[in-house]
Amino acid sequence: MSSGSLGTIVLTESDISRALTRIAHEILERNKGAQDLVLLGIPTRGAPLARRVGARILSAENREGDSVDGIDSLDSLVGALDITMHRDDLRRQPTRALEPTRIPAGGIDDKVVVLVDDVLYSGRTIRAALDAISDIGRPRAVQLAVLVDRGHRELPIRADYIGKNLPTSRSERVRVQLRELDGTDAVVLHGTDAVVLDGTDAVVLDG
Amino acid sequence: MRHLLSAADLTRAEAIEILDTAETMAQTQSREIKKLPPLRGMTVVNLFFEDSTRTRISFEAAAKRLSADVINFSAKGSSVSKGESLKDTAQTLAAMGADAVVIRHPASGAPHRLATAGWIDTPVINAGDGMHQHPTQALLDAFTMRRRRHGAATTGTDLAGARVVIVGDVLHSRVARSNVDLLATLGADVVLVAPPTLLPVGAEVWPCALSYDLDATIAEHTPDAIMMLRVQRERMSSAGGGFFPSPMEYSRRYGLDGARLRALPDHAIVMHPGPMNRGLEISAQAADSARSTVVEQVSNGVAVRMAVLYLLLAGGRSSERNAQ
Amino acid sequence: MSTSYLIRGAALLGGERSDLLLADGVIAAAGPDAAAQATADAITLDGEGLVALPGLVDLHTHLREPGREDAETVYSGTRAAALGGFTCVHAMANTDPVADTAGVVEQVWRLGNEAGWAEVRPVGAVTVGLDGEHLAELGAMADSAARVRVFSDDGKCVWDPVLMRRALEYVKAFDGVIAQHAQEPRLTEGALMHEGVVSAELGLTGWPAVAEEAVIARDVLLAEHVGSRIHICHLSTAGSVDIVRWAKARGIDVTAEVTPHHLILTDESVRGYDPQFKVNPPLRTAADVAAVRAGLADGTIDIVATDHAPHAAQDKDCEFAAAAFGMTGLETALSVVAETMVNDDANDFGWADVARVMSTAPARIGRVAGQGGALRVGEPANLTLVDPDARWTVDPARLRTASDNTPFAGRELPTRVVATFWRGAATVLDGEPQPDGAR
Numbered sequence: 001m002s003s004g005s006l007g008t009i010v011l012t013e014s015d016i017s018r019a020l021t022r023i024a025h026e027i028l029e030r031n032k033g034a035q036d037l038v039l040l041g042i043p044t045r046g047a048p049l050a051r052r053v054g055a056r057i058l059s060a061e062n063r064e065g066d067s068v069d070g071i072d073s074l075d076s077l078v079g080a081l082d083i084t085m086h087r088d089d090l091r092r093q094p095t096r097a098l099e100p101t102r103i104p105a106g107g108i109d110d111k112v113v114v115l116v117d118d119v120l121y122s123g124r125t126i127r128a129a130l131d132a133i134s135d136i137g138r139p140r141a142v143q144l145a146v147l148v149d150r151g152h153r154e155l156p157i158r159a160d161y162i163g164k165n166l167p168t169s170r171s172e173r174v175r176v177q178l179r180e181l182d183g184t185d186a187v188v189l190h191g192t193d194a195v196v197l198d199g200t201d202a203v204v205l206d207g
Numbered sequence: 208m209r210h211l212l213s214a215a216d217l218t219r220a221e222a223i224e225i226l227d228t229a230e231t232m233a234q235t236q237s238r239e240i241k242k243l244p245p246l247r248g249m250t251v252v253n254l255f256f257e258d259s260t261r262t263r264i265s266f267e268a269a270a271k272r273l274s275a276d277v278i279n280f281s282a283k284g285s286s287v288s289k290g291e292s293l294k295d296t297a298q299t300l301a302a303m304g305a306d307a308v309v310i311r312h313p314a315s316g317a318p319h320r321l322a323t324a325g326w327i328d329t330p331v332i333n334a335g336d337g338m339h340q341h342p343t344q345a346l347l348d349a350f351t352m353r354r355r356r357h358g359a360a361t362t363g364t365d366l367a368g369a370r371v372v373i374v375g376d377v378l379h380s381r382v383a384r385s386n387v388d389l390l391a392t393l394g395a396d397v398v399l400v401a402p403p404t405l406l407p408v409g410a411e412v413w414p415c416a417l418s419y420d421l422d423a424t425i426a427e428h429t430p431d432a433i434m435m436l437r438v439q440r441e442r443m444s445s446a447g448g449g450f451f452p453s454p455m456e457y458s459r460r461y462g463l464d465g466a467r468l469r470a471l472p473d474h475a476i477v478m479h480p481g482p483m484n485r486g487l488e489i490s491a492q493a494a495d496s497a498r499s500t501v502v503e504q505v506s507n508g509v510a511v512r513m514a515v516l517y518l519l520l521a522g523g524r525s526s527e528r529n530a531q
Numbered sequence: 532m533s534t535s536y537l538i539r540g541a542a543l544l545g546g547e548r549s550d551l552l553l554a555d556g557v558i559a560a561a562g563p564d565a566a567a568q569a570t571a572d573a574i575t576l577d578g579e580g581l582v583a584l585p586g587l588v589d590l591h592t593h594l595r596e597p598g599r600e601d602a603e604t605v606y607s608g609t610r611a612a613a614l615g616g617f618t619c620v621h622a623m624a625n626t627d628p629v630a631d632t633a634g635v636v637e638q639v640w641r642l643g644n645e646a647g648w649a650e651v652r653p654v655g656a657v658t659v660g661l662d663g664e665h666l667a668e669l670g671a672m673a674d675s676a677a678r679v680r681v682f683s684d685d686g687k688c689v690w691d692p693v694l695m696r697r698a699l700e701y702v703k704a705f706d707g708v709i710a711q712h713a714q715e716p717r718l719t720e721g722a723l724m725h726e727g728v729v730s731a732e733l734g735l736t737g738w739p740a741v742a743e744e745a746v747i748a749r750d751v752l753l754a755e756h757v758g759s760r761i762h763i764c765h766l767s768t769a770g771s772v773d774i775v776r777w778a779k780a781r782g783i784d785v786t787a788e789v790t791p792h793h794l795i796l797t798d799e800s801v802r803g804y805d806p807q808f809k810v811n812p813p814l815r816t817a818a819d820v821a822a823v824r825a826g827l828a829d830g831t832i833d834i835v836a837t838d839h840a841p842h843a844a845q846d847k848d849c850e851f852a853a854a855a856f857g858m859t860g861l862e863t864a865l866s867v868v869a870e871t872m873v874n875d876d877a878n879d880f881g882w883a884d885v886a887r888v889m890s891t892a893p894a895r896i897g898r899v900a901g902q903g904g905a906l907r908v909g910e911p912a913n914l915t916l917v918d919p920d921a922r923w924t925v926d927p928a929r930l931r932t933a934s935d936n937t938p939f940a941g942r943e944l945p946t947r948v949v950a951t952f953w954r955g956a957a958t959v960l961d962g963e964p965q966p967d968g969a970r
Contacts, residue, residue: 092523093522097224294848312850315734324848336734407730
């Protein structure tokens with residue numbers, strides 16, 4: 001059941017796991033460790049992805065050895081950044097509910113912020129995220145990690161860390177399912193004629 | 208939700224959505240940069256036919272922090288005092304490009320008329336109408352109670368089981384009506400306490416209990432929150448209706464004094480929509496006590512009004528969406 | 532020589548079908564004689580399926596002239612009356628200037644004659660300027676060409692008990708009647724709607740039932756004491772019905788009226804703050820509506836009177852508190868009575884009862900000779916033909932009153948007035964007002 005009306009599975013659970021592990025190592029390598037790093041996941045699905053990448057970074061840095069403050073460490077490394085109010089298409093949609101924003105206690109000033117999202121498409125979500133970040137503080141640098149880059153950029157934005165480059169047509173839909181929200185891990189490509197019956201976050205996925 | 212006219216119009220899910228959104232808004236207000244962009248390019252008109260500096264400023268701050276432009280229209284010294292009708296005033300402001308009207312009016316139902324009479328076609332937010340409703344006040348009160356009750360984990364919660372006592376001039380109070388409606392929707396257990404002259408005929412069907420005895424209510428109901436309503440001194444005069452014999456007698460029977468403050472459960476909070484009549488419905492001791500949330504209510508008011516403005520205005524209207 | 536009309540086969544008071552010949556201002560013939568006596572130039576009307584009623588008489592109409600001709604004139608108001616089946620209306624005194632002198636009542640009476648749609652009987656004010664302090668010259672108005680018999684400060688209550696007593700006594704000299712607007716003023720200061728569950732929720736100052744009932748109770752006792760008759764305007768509460776029923780059982784000479792709107796609408800209508808539902812006395816509860824219907828059916832309430840109260844658009848197109856009290860009613864009254872009384876089997880109320888409460892009894896109370904008579908040979912030809920089975924939807928723009936403040940906009944109602952005859956002339960034919968020259 002890898003195709004048909006349910007769409008084509010382009011990343012399996014283990015593919016996703018490997019991609020996130022690789023992204024975690026690339027982040028550490030490029031930034032020479034986890035010092036001054038803050039990962040901000042963009043809700044909805046960027047938030048759990050950021051926590052997974054964060055956990056792998058901590059694991060690689062062996063900081064979970066401090067078992068007592070292990071959770072605290074994840075919370076001090078990873079946050080969530082809701083960009084709803086900064087979207088440029090707010091008035092084209094019914095009012096969107098706000099998602100929580102949580103910034104690690106150390107803030108983001110002079111930190112390296114890695115934005116984490118599930119799918120990179122037009123780039124508009126990331127533009128909104130850059131605006132949202134500037135309201136909160138002034139990071140030393142901002143980097144971008146995405147699970148899937150499906151192309152079709154409308155703004156001069158590129159990802160620093162990419163789980164999978166996925167050439168798509170505009171009429172296709174990429175659907176990311178995550179254990180934390182959907183009960184399963186998979187990235188599914190739906191063709192032109194595919195109907196996403198439950199409609200789960202179809203709009204968000206196009207971000 | 209196109210307008211916010213009455214707390215009674217809100218479903219439980221809508222009320223919780225507003226409170227949750229307000230929680231997010233409140234979070235942004237602790238930042239150095241408080242301004243957010245979602246209402247950029249929009250104009251909110253504060254149409255105030257009644258003096259209320261604090262409510263107007265609260266709406267103004269809320270709108271500005273969401274990047275809306277604000278036009279303040281106060282009836283005093285305006286064409287209204289020269290006999291211009293609400294209809295003409297509203298149409299004039301709409302013609303100037305208002306995207307929303309926040310209205311405070313001494314006549315019950317004036318916001319309802321503005322929203323439904325076909326005079327203008329913008330969202331209307333009721334900032335207090337006569338003796339009818341003041342829905343954003345009820346929302347900020349519920350927000351304040353919810354924070355005290357659930358601490359950091361408020362998202363998605365209601366006020367089920369919360370015991371609330373509201374004391375004072377219920378008859379003339381839009382705050383009382385809005386709170387009764389919203390608190391009932393959120394599952395709280397409400398008692399209204401007032402002298403019989405200041406409870407409206409017909410209140411017996413409201414979703415709350417009624418009492419004439421404040422001491423007994425505090426003892427039996429052990430409130431989590433007690434809300435003191437403003438009482439106007441002129442209500443005692445014959446011209447004002449002669450609702451009670453004297454301020455002193457009112458204060459003795461229905462004021463929150465030191466003894467009643469001590470009789471409250473340790474965790475109980477003291478609320479007041481302001482402005483307070485110290486020494487009449489609330490003693491200075493109660494107003495200034497650590498239990499008082501009066502100042503907190505004011506700052507919560509901005510967050511709640513930001514949430515309401517955001518939810519009513521940020522999304523496109525269906526007609527605009529279809530056009531695009 | 533005036534036009535004569537031969538009406539074929541209309542059901543008289545909804546009962547026996549008969550032909551009627553209207554000629555020379557009277558019912559000239561009935562039954563088989565009618566066709567036989569009709570001249571060749573008589574206009575024949577098919578009365579098949581129609582009910583013939585005596586011309587309706589309204590004891591409570593606001594024609595607004597002089598003073599508020601932007602809301603209604605004697606001409607426009609009486610034309611609306613004719614379309615509603617009326618051949619006589621009583622023009623209330625709260626005009627500007629107030630109808631408190633022989634001069635003003637004669638002016639209104641003359642305007643009615645000139646308009647030619649229906650008989651206009653002016654109501655005289657009880658007190659000068661409706662101020663409730665000094666009796667107006669009631670005798671002068673009674674003796675004037677307008678022959679005023681009904682006196683009322685309607686819109687305001689004659690509150691001073693001594694003044695009320697004097698008025699009740701004084702009008703006995705010329706068989707007049709005081710029509711009291713029963714409203715205790717102190718209990719209704721700032722009142723906007725019925726005081727109860729709905730007013731509590733809407734935050735609108737309440738108009739308690741007791742403010743009406745207390746005044747009615749006082750006034751029936753006063754009338755008993757001085758041996759006068761008294762008429763109660765627009766009675767609206769269950770308690771008022773009980774008090775009038777008690778007074779009648781006691782032998783007090785009291786009559787009472789109910790408006791069409793109090794027979795059909797409740798305070799629930801006010802929930803939208805639409806000023807079209809703002810009226811004085813206010814719309815009451817469903818229990819009150821049931822009580823006034825029962826009171827009308829059992830004769831406790833003698834008549835239906837419209838309290839037709841037209842208002843200019845700007846006086847209704849505003850916030851509830853700022854709006855004027857009142858609603859139009861002349862063109863919807865008969866339909867509302869049909870809906871609430873005739874068509875409701877619970878009431879045992881037929882067309883003969885409609886004729887009683889909307890024609891015969893109001894003419895008797897107002898001492899109007901020549902109106903409200905039986906559909907008998909020799910009686911003045913004041914009658915209306917109605918189609919009881921027709922249904923129509925109220926469109927304010929199509930009503931002929933000069934104002935749009937009907938509470939029934941968009942509502943479907945039964946019964947249409949097909950034709951109205953006043954003094955033998957057709958004021959309405961085929962549901963349309965007849966041109967001035969043709970009447």
